């Protein structure tokens with residue numbers, strides 16, 4: 491049944507208002523106290539204040555009493571690489587010993603190692619691990635997740651990853667938004683022929699992705715020793731010309747002025763941004779490029795966190811994501827994400843909630859259908875065990891989800 495009434499929530503944290511909140515607007519969560527939310531046929535149909543009478547017949551609905559609990563929009567994770575073969579636990583030990591992420595990549599570890607394992611994995615193996623990972627994310631309150639290809643770096647394996655995400659999207663309650671990331675690394679077969687590899691993506695892969703409707707966006711790892719600014723510009727411009735949305739891994743390790751490029755091209759989002767310049771931050775704010783920040787990656791790599799405070803104060807649309815992947819952030823821990831965002835990146839709890847709901851929806855171009863509790867949007871909700879959203883960063887590292895609702899259906903009940 492996709493008809494649901496969640497009654498008397500201590501807080502209904504609507505996150506309503508602008509789609510893609512900028513700067514100070516991020517602090518306003520539009521909370522309704524003692525509110526009730528009704529989902530009819532999978533869509534939010536009514537939001538009631540305390541004391542308002544129910545405009546529907548309770549018998550047609552499943553009814554949940556949410557006394558003492560906070561209700562939020564389902565969380566949206568707008569940057570992950572969750573379809574992959576194998577693991578890289580040795581690299582974690584090497585990093586703890588002092589090796590850098592890029593050194594490990596240069597000697598054949600990193601993305602290339604996962605690419606080999608993903609090429610070897612069968613589609614069914616990727617389906618199985620993918621499904622398990624989605625289940626874990628759902629238990630943490632995630633109702634929409636972005637997933638990138640980019641561990642194939644050849645035609646067949648890239649398509650295999652995208653097909654797996656397409657199939658999972660059809661069979662799993664969590665919505666998956668797929669991104670093509672052929673330019674994640676330069677595969678061994680194309681070493682020294684980087685421009686040709688970009689051409690291959692533009693001329694062969696983008697048309698296949700568009701024709702098969704296998705991804706909505708493309709992404710590129712713009713980084714010293716991976717893809718340069720000019721190559722990124724060429725790849726992203728061509729993608730946009732073919733009708734795809736564009737995203738960029740920018741200024742993660744080296745300050746290459748990726749944020750400036752994202753603004754120039756009006757990318758939907760620029761992600762990581764640990765080394766973004768003041769100018770880049772200003773340009774992104776001006777052009778409305780979503781700044782997707784990944785504190786779990788900075789934490790795992792022992793890097794300095796992105797300058798979230800400056801970005802918000804400059805008027806950027808800041809979103810948060812887990813970056814779940816087998817290397818730089820082998821975690822989808824929403825509780826830790828909230829804690830790090832507030833404790834180390836100095837977001838307020840309100841800003842962090844906005845960043846992982848309506849702003850992360852905006853980072854995917856999905857702000858019209860999910861990301862806030864507004865009439866007409868999908869009934870994607872998360873009910874907490876505690877009366878306030880403030881417990882999300884405060885109860886450090888603990889999963890405080892009570893129930894997860896996807897299109898009006900309870901898909902997860904932890905109590």
Ligand code: NIG
Pocket residue numbers: 571600601604711739742787813815816817818819
């Ligand atoms: O977003 N930086 C590039 N890509 C991923 C890491 C992928 C990997 O290490 O396997 C990221 O951190």
Ligand code: FE
Pocket residue numbers: 569570571739813
């Ligand atoms: Fe990434």
